[in-house]
Amino acid sequence: MRVRITAGHTAGHAEYVITSGGRRLIAFGDALHSPIQIGHPxxxxxxxxxxxxxxxxxxxxVAELEEPGTIGFGVHFADVVxxxxxxxxxGPAWHSVDADASPAAGHRP
Known part of the structure; x- marks a missing residue:
């Protein structure tokens, strides 16, 4: 797990990056407040x-979140965190991790 200080947001803002087995999760806190900012940073x-x-x-x-094996956690993203x-x-858009597991996406439920 790494902590990254991200200037420009709220004072003392940090992100957390958890990596395991070639995959990672980025908990980006206040960096993004709405999924619409993915397409409009x-x-x-x-x-x-x-x-x-x-x-x-x-x-x-956003560029980092597009990389393979990366999941984002957006605490402010209502029901699709x-x-x-x-x-x-x-352009780029936010997609629920649940949508990746749908039969239409070629995965087993």
Whole structure:
């Protein structure tokens, strides 16, 4: 487990990265407040004390969340807190981890 301090958000903000068996989970806390920010990392929340730095961090975070074997935990994401970033149409989008396990996705339930 690693802790990463992420400047630009709330004071003292940190993310947690848990890695095991070639997979990882990134608990990104206040870096993203809504799944819509996945496609629009330039959109800041009112608590971001440095919107330019936090937007830069969100861009890097979204790219990292797109990497294979990576799951995100977005505490502010209401009922879809565990997900993956996938490209839909023109850009990245948040997808529930549960959607990955659906029969339509080629997995057993």
């Amino acid at each position: 330039e959109w800041s929340a009112s608590v971001d004390h440095d919107p330019a730095r936090s937007a830069g961090h969100r861009r890097r975070l 565990f997900g993956r970033v996938r490209r839909d149409g023109g």
